[in-house]
């Protein structure tokens with residue numbers, strides 16, 4: 001084992017550097033040499049698979065405390081709340097959300113085909129997989145689900161993006177960054193306010209109306225909880241699945257064998273999407289804090305420490321995954337960390353999976369001789385919610401469905 | 402993953418110690434898995450071939466990889482050719 | 486690598502998984518599986534849950550075969566004897582099967598109700614196998630006015646819960662002061678009593694059944710309880726623990742009794758004076774062994790997880806002549822009354838318990854168990870996602886009470902007596918160590934062994 005010259009602080013800075021956006025994985029590999037390590041600012045980096053898995057299931061961990069970017073407590077979504085409030089909110093949300101996404105597969109397949117139909121023609125052409133498919137697909141789905149008018153998309157799409165930028169873990173965000181994120185959040189809340197008023201007058205059979213009506217023996221979901229939950233669902237619908245589809249397309253087009261295998265066996269899409277979630281996960285890291293001293297990996301993380309949970313690093317840990325830097329589309333026993341783990345495990349996982357499986361299958365089947373125009377493609381700025389800004393793919397033909 | 406026609410009807414088992422009730426299997430294969438009460442997973446060990454695709458999706462989606470599918474190619478011990 | 490003849494007796498969870506593991510380990514010799522049930526290996530946990538409540542047909546419990554094992558299967562064939570010097574298993578039909586290496590995986594059976602106290606009456610059931618479940622299910626469908634469940638351990642609770650799902654009136658008698666008390670202690674047991682009562686079960690604590698009485702046709706009519714009262718019921722389910730299937734090993738020279746087959750920590754079966762019997766191994770519900778984590782006692786874990794793991798360890802040692810030690814962190818689950826209950830570690834050895842997350846009343850909590858200042862077990866009720874964290878703490882030998890500061894924990898967690906029932910049976914004047922040994926053997930079992938019913 002080599003020991004690196006770079007300190008944990010340096011390594012994390014390297015990951016955050018935009019220059020390394022296309023391939024942060026060598027940095028993660030160096031990081032894993034010390035799977036639990038303290039940075040100079042007092043935050044601990046957790047980069048080993050087993051350490052991450054253990055901490056995500058540890059009762060001494062909070063998603064709530066000491067998160068410098070998090071808005072004031074009243075405005076926190078379940079993502080940054082602890083039990084018991086978290087559990088209650090999550091139950092209310094999944095109770096309405098999950099039944100609505102079951103049985104959506106055929107509809108998603110239809111949306112995928114419609115998006116690609118717009119480009120069918122006899123000759124060679126070019127797609128931007130991000131703007132033509134990977135972005136509009138989940139956005140349409142989440143808008144339909146929530147009952148948010150698709151026409152308003154440009155408005156809240158831009159707001160969502162501004163809010164997402166603020167999600168990257170920066171030690172000391174500038175005044176301007178903070179202000180911009182707050183503004184974006186306020187505007188999004190204001191926009192949602194209009195919708196809520198409208199639904200109050202005229203309830204529909206959409207998720208928004210259902211969440212407004214939801215409740216349990218403790219009463220209805222509170223007004224603030226309702227609003228931050230909507231923001232969370234909108235952002236999650238906008239900024240994550242897009243990267244899963246784009247990263248999956250990259251994997252397909254970087255290895256002709258993988259593409260050929262998916263074409264000959266559509267069922268391969270199922271494990272393949274799991275491998276994308278492991279190999280190149282849309283959510284690269286998350287944050288937590290400690291509520292008590294925690295002995296782990298030969299060291300003690302003191303109570304009250306901030307943690308950076310490096311999900312993407314854990315996903316490439318050779319102690320857990322054989323040949324971790326290889327993309328194996330039918331990898332067995334793929335208990336990746338792409339959707340997190342423990343009580344905050346992604347609520348939208350089933351939806352994201354279905355969207356990605358169907359989008360990648362359609363791309364593989366309908367594009368003749370697809371190839372990447374630029375490799376690596378240009379990336380978005382975010383390090384945490386990471387993915388290509390554009391993904392140009394040239395092809396000889398886009399066939400009819 | 403070229404599949405010959407399966408030698409055996411679809412079978413599965415869930416390690417309910419490992420399972421953490423994330424419900425991903427229920428979403429992927431609602432005819433095979435269900436929650437009884439809030440957190441008690443129940444499932445059909447032998448749902449029939451028609452459910453294979455759904456069950457494979459469920460197994461792949463399980464965050465803790467608690468779902469195991471039958472993988473034997475040889476005939477069942479109770480079919481012809483066994484010592485019985 | 487050894488390539489000769491391996492025989493597995495008991496073709497259920499442990500037997501099947503051991504056979505598969507043997508092939509995984511590279512064993513290429515001849516492999517024979519002997520099982521007295523006329524079925525392919527199937528899973529028992531759903532029998533008291535989804536099968537009884539009717540969601541899952543009993544024949545939809547067959548276990549998947551996880552790989553080819555190229556074995557001779559002798560199903561519907563009971564082993565009736567073992568000739569250790571001759572290395573032969575004797576079958577009911579007189580055949581003798583030679584082995585070079587043997588795995589004993591014949592599990593346990595439900596402790597039957599004594600004949601003289603009404604055990605032979607129609608309507609009196611036990612629940613261990615598929616046929617038991619089918620018979621009981623049919624009896625429940627016939628619409629009895631009341632079902633009596635004897636014993637509020639895990640099986641008893643699950644059966645009672647399924648009966649309530651079917652809308653049947655249920656009385657449960659429990660010898661101790663709370664359900665599950667011998668497995669989880671009185672503190673959690675009292676919470677469990679509320680699950681029973683809120684589900685509408687007529688729960689009789691500190692009560693045993695003296696005798697079961699029938700009508701002139703030999704059909705169960707009523708039970709007379711220890712307090713002199715009677716319960717009218719057409720169906721009774723005896724859920725008072727398990728007896729090891731060691732009958733076929735009588736006279737074999739192995740260390741066997743009703744509690745199981747004694748082996749060492751590497752799954753090798755022993756003689757009564759502690760010598761290793763060459764090439765004979767045991768795994769699953771039938772095995773008792775000295776777990777290095779729990780010195781001074783023999784453990785038998787009647788749990789699914791243990792059957793699978795011990796099968797693997799035994800197979801490894803069989804295939805390679807290895808000395809891998811079987812020392813899992815015990816784990817099990819139970820689903821009853823809409824409650825998911827999961828455990829890691831060994832609650833039954835604890836002297837203290839503390840609620841670290843949630844509250845008993847909410848039916849969403851974690852109870853941490855301690856002994857001599859160390860965390861030894863955790864039980865999570867409707868909280869399956871945090872158990873891994875506790876398992877790591879137990880493995881690391883964390884102090885008790887653990888310092889967690891969990892956000893959903895009580896502000897001032899207070900450890901209290903875990904209230905495990907004192908075992909009065911043979912313990913009277915015995916040395917403490919011996920008492921601990923007896924007690925742990927009995928309480929470690931998932932289905933508490935309850936003696937002296939009538």
Ligand SMILES: Cc1cc2nc3c(=O)[nH]c(=O)nc-3n(C[C@H](O)[C@H](O)[C@H](O)COP(=O)(O)OP(=O)(O)OC[C@H]3O[C@@H](n4cnc5c(N)ncnc54)[C@H](O)[C@@H]3O)c2cc1C
Nearest residue numbers: 495497498499521529530564591592769770787788789817
């Ligand atoms: C109703 C019920 C519910 C349960 N629920 C849970 C649960 O929720 N969670 C949990 O962790 N565990 C549970 N268990 C326990 C779990 O099922 C057992 O731990 C597991 O079955 C043990 O497997 P085994 O192979 O060692 O023994 P068994 O499954 O008992 O298998 C032994 C096999 O050997 C056969 N046999 C016996 N004698 C002979 C002979 N002489 N010759 C040939 N064959 C013979 C038997 O018929 C049987 O097929 C439950 C058990 C029951 C009965």
Ligand code: HEM
Nearest residue numbers: 078079236240241244282283286339340344346347348352
């Ligand atoms: C590829 C797509 C997606 C990925 C990779 C992803 C990933 C994640 C991850 C890693 C977490 C855990 C964060 C943490 O532990 O701190 C999470 C939480 C969450 N995700 Fe997703 N997500 C995706 C899509 C979605 C979608 C489409 C939705 C809903 C529309 C969604 C809703 C949520 C919610 C509500 C949470 C918070 C759950 C909680 O705190 O209990 N996600 N997601």
Ligand code: SF4
Nearest residue numbers: 420421423424426463
């Ligand atoms: S997906 Fe896996 S963890 Fe979740 S409920 Fe199903 S089996 Fe359990």
